[in-house]
Amino acid sequence: MEMKDKKQKHKEDLKLAILEAAKKLFVQEGYEATSIRKIAKEIEFSPTTIYLYYKDKNDIVYALHQEGFQLLRQQFMALDSVDDPFQRFKALGRNYIDFAFRNPDYYQVMFMMKEPMEFLDANCIEEQWPEGERVFDFLRLTIAQCQEQGWFKDKETDLVAFQAWSAVHGLVTLYLSNHLSKITDTLEMQYTVRDLVNKTFEVYVSFIEQTK
Structure with missing residues (x-):
């Protein structure tokens, strides 16, 4: 070398x-x-x-934010070859949850810390969020293709995308903040915390499947 x-x-x-x-x-x-x-x-x-x-720790936290989104985008883009958009939509949710399980620190920097957003507000033109937009656009495109096949009838694409994101984000946030652990212990549930997240996601998907 x-x-x-x-x-x-x-x-x-x-x-x-x-x-x-x-x-x-x-x-x-x-x-x-x-x-x-x-x-x-x-x-x-x-x-x-x-x-x-x-130059400072704001610069560092935003670099972490960018790195995390690059990893998430790579994980999402691996699903680009899935032709059926609804199967891709379900896989995106599972991939998102899997990403959070495997990268909890990155997830907290990306979605649970306010500082990267403050950096964006102070340094990016026209309040853009380039990392988030690239990931979110893939979800929006997948939902639009689902709608072409009859899913999510008469629903605004962006609102469906936000609802899907908020559903998995809520599950992941409860998991990372240890709230789900407390629930499973208190209610003496038979599932592990991770199983609870995955099974709850599958219930969410089953509700959607009944709407077509």
Whole structure:
């Protein structure tokens, strides 16, 4: 490996280490309690090193936000080859839940922290949300194709998309905030928490299937 390539790899590895450390601290200690100094201590570098790559922690949290949406979009786009739009719609919901199960820290940064949205408001033109729009557009397209086949009759595409998103987001948020664990313990339910999320999603799908 040439010296230039080694330097580039070192740079990318260090940026990744910064993001991983920041993600851990943001979730465990909260955004306000996390400082550049704490992030630097986590990776055993000086704060000055972090400032070579990110101007402040707002910059870091938005970089995490972007990375998370890139991962989610990759997971969604793997379903692009599913020809039946309703089967793709169901698979999108399952993929979304699976993403949250496997990437809980990213999910909290993407959908449960207000700071990335504040960064967007302060830095992006015309209140755009490019990462979210790319993911949401795929869901909207899938629903529009479902409507061409008779699903969601006389319903506004965007409203169906928002309702679908809010349904799975609600389940995932209850899961990540440990509310579902409390419910299953209190009611002595036979399901694991993850099973409860998945089975509840299937009930939601069954309701939709009865509407066509």
